[in-house]
Amino acid sequence: MKRSVAIIGGGLCGLTSAIRLAEKGHQVHLYEAAPALGGRTRSFYDATVNEWVDNGPHLLIGAYKATHKLLEGVGAGVNITWQQSLKLSLWDEQRGHFSLAPSPYLPFPLALMAALYRLPGHGADSLLSLLRIHRSLKGADTASVKAWMVAENISDILQRDLIEPLCLGVMNEPMESADCKSFASVLRVAFSNHDHARLGWFNKPLSEALIRPLEQRLESLGGSIHIRTTIRSIEQADDTCLLHTGQNELGPYQHVLIALPAYARNRLLGIDEPVKTSPITNVHLWFENDIPLPDALVGGIGTRGQWYFNVSSQMGRSGTQHICAVISAEKAGNKAEMIQNICEELAKLSGIETVQPVHSKIVTEQHATVLVADHRRMNTGMIIDASEAPLSGDFPATIEAAVLRGEEAAQSLCFQ
Numbered sequence: 001m002k003r004s005v006a007i008i009g010g011g012l013c014g015l016t017s018a019i020r021l022a023e024k025g026h027q028v029h030l031y032e033a034a035p036a037l038g039g040r041t042r043s044f045y046d047a048t049v050n051e052w053v054d055n056g057p058h059l060l061i062g063a064y065k066a067t068h069k070l071l072e073g074v075g076a077g078v079n080i081t082w083q084q085s086l087k088l089s090l091w092d093e094q095r096g097h098f099s100l101a102p103s104p105y106l107p108f109p110l111a112l113m114a115a116l117y118r119l120p121g122h123g124a125d126s127l128l129s130l131l132r133i134h135r136s137l138k139g140a141d142t143a144s145v146k147a148w149m150v151a152e153n154i155s156d157i158l159q160r161d162l163i164e165p166l167c168l169g170v171m172n173e174p175m176e177s178a179d180c181k182s183f184a185s186v187l188r189v190a191f192s193n194h195d196h197a198r199l200g201w202f203n204k205p206l207s208e209a210l211i212r213p214l215e216q217r218l219e220s221l222g223g224s225i226h227i228r229t230t231i232r233s234i235e236q237a238d239d240t241c242l243l244h245t246g247q248n249e250l251g252p253y254q255h256v257l258i259a260l261p262a263y264a265r266n267r268l269l270g271i272d273e274p275v276k277t278s279p280i281t282n283v284h285l286w287f288e289n290d291i292p293l294p295d296a297l298v299g300g301i302g303t304r305g306q307w308y309f310n311v312s313s314q315m316g317r318s319g320t321q322h323i324c325a326v327i328s329a330e331k332a333g334n335k336a337e338m339i340q341n342i343c344e345e346l347a348k349l350s351g352i353e354t355v356q357p358v359h360s361k362i363v364t365e366q367h368a369t370v371l372v373a374d375h376r377r378m379n380t381g382m383i384i385d386a387s388e389a390p391l392s393g394d395f396p397a398t399i400e401a402a403v404l405r406g407e408e409a410a411q412s413l414c415f416q
């Protein structure tokens with residue numbers, strides 16, 4: 001039976017569900033509050049450098065199969081550059097540059113162990129620690145990632161070089177508070193084979209690489225898209241729903257699919273329940289002179305900027321060099337001080353005495369990710385709740401989790 005469905009939220013989750021439902025012939029109406037689709041994966045135009053800039057660079061791993069399939073399906077798979085096999089470039093002040101690069105010619109677990117053994121400062125102790133992590137992956141159920149590391153007696157250097165950066169990168173939360181089961185589920189999937197472990201990044205701004213192809217696909221399927229439309233409440237009457245914007249009443253619809261972060265869903269449904277989120281701050285810097293970095297992405301250990309993205313090289317752009325430093329789980333404080341810190345770190349990373357940007361832009365997303373908690377789902381049959389509300393053990397708030405929520409919500413509606 002073909003149905004009319006309203007989708008609230010035009011981020012990746014809403015777009016995915018809208019496409020899947022429209023493909024099944026349902027009549028889809030997508031409502032987005034902002035002036036453009038994309039949500040947390042969006043770009044803005046920076047007139048000073050005449051470039052589209054992402055709110056923050058997004059990193060993918062090969063294990064993001066749902067995202068990969070979705071993008072391939074709309075002809076946008078080529079917009080991601082994938083590593084042939086995992087190479088994690090790292091830097092710290094004592095050891096300089098080094099990288100974790102498991103050999104693609106060995107089975108992954110063996111290759112990872114050999115690569116780890118070769119890292120400066122590591123050795124048999126790290127291997128034993130890695131084996132203990134591997135052995136406890138399935139049953140990991142401590143209060144936090146840190147508690148897991150302590151319980152398994154994981155060496156300090158392995159925690160510092162690998163676990164801490166990965167935890168901040170995927171969970172957007174420090175080891176001391178991040179959910180152990182969710183982090184273990186990421187490790188289990190990401191480190192299962194070479195294909196899953198490799199990294200990928202967009203080679204165009206997010207709006208062009210990701211959002212526009214999805215939008216075009218939805219339009220070609222006859223879905224209707226309404227931007228600048230904030231839905232304030234949902235009214236259920238008999239077997240239909242109406243949406244209210246404050247000025248207008250929209251509908252009736254047979255189903256409403258909520259594709260929002262949990263705090264926005266709570267606001268919409270009038271639920272007075274706090275939702276914990278974590279920020280991400282991106283420090284975008286542009287340079288006239290070349291800042292040499294060994295790879296398109298470098299992880300800093302013991303640095304304020306945790307990941308340094310060479311955006312120009314990722315996007316194949318020449319001219320002014322764009323580097324973005326990502327600071328997970330931190331809001332922008334004093335902006336001048338933050339830029340100075342990042343420039344000092346970049347000077348050390350690149351071996352250049354002083355680095356002086358010609359332009360800078362700091363973007364803080366206050367609610368970059370909804371943290372793992374004992375969230376509720378608000379499904380009623382007519383209302384399908386695909387909100388970002390990760391439970392312990394779920395994949396954390398990522399691109400892949402957003403796509404999967406969209407896929408699952410569309411499927412559950414089709415089965416009703």
Ligand SMILES: Cc1cc2nc3c(=O)[nH]c(=O)nc-3n(C[C@H](O)[C@H](O)[C@H](O)COP(=O)(O)OP(=O)(O)OC[C@H]3O[C@@H](n4cnc5c(N)ncnc54)[C@H](O)[C@@H]3O)c2cc1C
Pocket residue numbers: 008009010011012013014031032033034037038039040041055056057058059060229230231232259260261264268280282365367368369388397398399400402
């Ligand atoms: C800076 C940053 C860096 C990140 N880096 C990575 C990364 O490297 N790798 C990774 O996998 N993930 C990363 N993420 C996470 C990833 O971007 C998100 O998990 C994902 O985009 C969430 O998509 P979504 O559709 O669930 O939510 P959103 O993108 O938040 O979409 C929800 C949409 O709903 C709209 N909306 C809200 N309320 C209403 C309303 N009442 N009516 C109508 N519309 C409404 C919003 O405007 C928004 O467009 C990052 C996030 C940020 C912010």
